[in-house]
């Protein structure tokens with residue numbers, strides 16, 4: 001559809017969903033500006049899993065090649081509970097499920113590079129405090145920016161979302177994770193190249209370490225402990241507490257030092273994903289427990305899906321409805337399954353490689369091609 005006037009979007013948040021929205025709209029002829037509250041453009045956190053669906057989106061956004069270069073493709077995904085293997089799945093080989101692991105910085109950097117190739121404007125130390133359905137983004141310094149579309153991609157604590165009158169449910173769970181990065185030089189090769197979900201279940205305490213090589217030299221560990229377990233949720237991590245449950249991981253546990261942060265699992269569900277000219281994208285719309293490792297995958301899928309819906313329709317209102325109708329069922333499914341897993345600890349019995357858990361991973365997202373460009 002050809003349009004005489006270039007349309008403009010103001011985007012709050014330069015996380016994965018804000019950058020993906022910016023690229024997808026720019027690719028479709030829009031001008032965009034991205035506001036990031038932090039003084040620098042960087043990702044918080046440790047490692048991240050990106051399944052096939054997210055990889056397809058990264059390909060469509062022009063970031064896939066750079067993501068591949070520096071990400072890790074583990075040959076297997078295992079679960080070991082109290083020393084017994086409860087599931088073993090070969091991955092990343094011919095005909096196998098694809099799942100890349102990497103540091104968050106790596107993914108963020110690759111997406112930013114793709115955005116910078118398109119000359120997308122980023123403004124740092126620019127905090128959004130709200131938006132109006134008529135299409136204004138409000139900044140903390142009092143500026144009000146008019147746009148054809150405002151995107152709230154400002155994460156789980158979204159101020160853009162909270163300024164709108166959208167009913168929301170929020171849930172927190174009894175578990176959370178400390179996420180850390182350590183060097184891989186200590187444990188490397190053979191089984192130590194697998195993703196291994198280690199569980200230690202005892203009547204008095206359940207601990208879990210999702211051991212994840214995330215690059216040639218970097219190991220990501222997501223260390224799960226109950227919210228009320230003050231010893232195991234303490235930062236800095238006490239290696240003794242964890243090495244008692246997972247003695248083979250002692251060398252990497254002792255290398256953690258001060259790094260790490262504990263976050264409780266949480267979920268937010270909005271009654272609708274938009275209000276007037278404002279779309280809510282990513283964690284601000286649908287934060288989910290990380291148990292299926294699909295939060296960012298769904299976030300960037302929906303960012304791309306939004307731009308495609310806009311390109312396909314005549315009015316923005318129609319586009320936002322089409323977008324939510326098309327993308328939301330899969331996000332809702334993934335979020336509810338992730339929540340069931342977070343509430344149950346069923347993953348200790350092994351990840352189920354079925355369509356219920358992997359529905360999003362196996363979905364070819366709107367605006368992507370089933371084949372990769374490289």
Ligand code: FAD
Nearest residue numbers: 013015016017037049128155282283290293294295296297
């Ligand atoms: P965010 O990543 O939160 O980015 C929001 C951005 O907005 C930030 O840069 C922030 O600084 C900025 N911002 C915040 N407020 C403002 C404001 N007022 N104005 C301007 N800017 C603002 N997903 C996966 O796909 N795979 C995984 O393996 C995975 N593991 C996870 C593990 C854990 C423990 C957790 C908690 C989540 C995990 N996720 C995973 C989910 C994933 O991290 C999120 O879904 C993803 O980061 C959402 O991206 P986002 O851009 O919507 O939000």
Ligand code: 3HM
Nearest residue numbers: 049210222290291292293
């Ligand atoms: C990547 C990832 N996968 C699963 C979990 C979980 O079950 O808590 C956490 C993760 O970081």
